[in-house]
Amino acid sequence: VAGKPQVISTWDTGLAANLGAWKVLSKGGRALDAVEAGVMVTEDSQNCCVGLGGNPDREGIVTLDACIMDDQFNCGSVAALERIKHPISVARRVMERTPHVMLVGEGAQQFAVAQGFPLEAQKLSPDAEKAYKEWLKTSQYKPVVNIENSGTRNTGPVGGANNHDTIAMLAQDVQGRLSGSCTTSGMGFKMRGRLGDSPLIGSGLFVDNAVGAAAATGQGEDVIRIAGAHTVVELMRQGMSPKAACKAAIERVARIKGDKAKDIQVCFIAISAQGQHGAFALQKGFSYAVCDAQNQQQLIQAEYLL
Numbered sequence: 001v002a003g004k005p006q007v008i009s010t011w012d013t014g015l016a017a018n019l020g021a022w023k024v025l026s027k028g029g030r031a032l033d034a035v036e037a038g039v040m041v042t043e044d045s046q047n048c049c050v051g052l053g054g055n056p057d058r059e060g061i062v063t064l065d066a067c068i069m070d071d072q073f074n075c076g077s078v079a080a081l082e083r084i085k086h087p088i089s090v091a092r093r094v095m096e097r098t099p100h101v102m103l104v105g106e107g108a109q110q111f112a113v114a115q116g117f118p119l120e121a122q123k124l125s126p127d128a129e130k131a132y133k134e135w136l137k138t139s140q141y142k143p144v145v146n147i148e149n150s151g152t153r154n155t156g157p158v159g160g161a162n163n164h165d166t167i168a169m170l171a172q173d174v175q176g177r178l179s180g181s182c183t184t185s186g187m188g189f190k191m192r193g194r195l196g197d198s199p200l201i202g203s204g205l206f207v208d209n210a211v212g213a214a215a216a217t218g219q220g221e222d223v224i225r226i227a228g229a230h231t232v233v234e235l236m237r238q239g240m241s242p243k244a245a246c247k248a249a250i251e252r253v254a255r256i257k258g259d260k261a262k263d264i265q266v267c268f269i270a271i272s273a274q275g276q277h278g279a280f281a282l283q284k285g286f287s288y289a290v291c292d293a294q295n296q297q298q299l300i301q302a303e304y305l306l
């Protein structure tokens with residue numbers, strides 16, 4: 001469906017990221033380029049949960065996960081990538097320049113370096129260093145709902161712009177093409193080697209241009225359990241609106257988790273091929289940013305189940 005370009009993304013950090021994407025979309029650019037440029041803004045910022053400034057794993061090492069998908073089922077992903085500033089761009093290179101979809105760990109880093117990405121110093125940001133030292137005092141893995149880290153990092157400007165989460169972004173360009181991206185340092189103080197949903201096509205992100213696109217944020221393990229983003233797209237295929245599909249997927253998570261649902265956050269965002277957008281969260285506190293020609297700085301509080 002050709003129409004009005006738009007981009008949506010997770011959390012309040014999505015506002016700045018959307019503007020990065022909008023620069024591409026507003027000039028008639030491709031959704032794929034927009035979702036890469038958009039989340040690069042967040043990867044560059046000092047965010048607790050995205051990019052090299054993110055919180056480390058329990059060994060004190062920052063490991064990054066990212067994936068990207070276009071309107072033709074092309075997709076690329078990197079996981080447990082260390083010392084590279086823009087994992088989303090490496091994911092795109094995996095998609096465009098390798099016969100594979102996913103590269104992990106050392107191999108992903110080797111590929112990134114061979115592609116000309118600089119190898120950054122293995123060093124925590126001052127905020128991450130502080131959070132890690134604090135975490136070491138108890139060494140307990142206890143993610144906090146809406147700040148998917150076991151240590152909080154309220155070091156950002158008023159409004160907490162720096163203490164939110166994984167960015168997942170979905171865009172539709174003027175030609176009606178959908179694409180999505182997702183990038184994260186994962187759950188803070190995770191076990192070494194742990195992957196969440198964010199680099200997994202079908203869990204953290206899924207795009208079917210004939211139906212719609214969806215992406216997730218929150219407790220990755222529980223997104224993977226229901227193959228989250230793919231589930232949302234399949235529910236849209238059955239006729240549900242983006243919001244209804246996100247809600248039905250959240251209800252599935254809640255059913256599976258039972259009493260434990262209150263201890264986690266899971267959130268989905270979605271866009272339909274017709275250009276409708278929606279979101280739904282398990283708990284209160286999830287917002288998503290929307291940007292189109294009418295409204296370049298809109299933050300919407302998602303409805304929630306519990």
Ligand code: SD4
Binds near residue numbers: 185197217
């Ligand atoms: C993960 N889903 O690694 C990510 C974390 C996240 O908001 O989304 N935080 O499980």
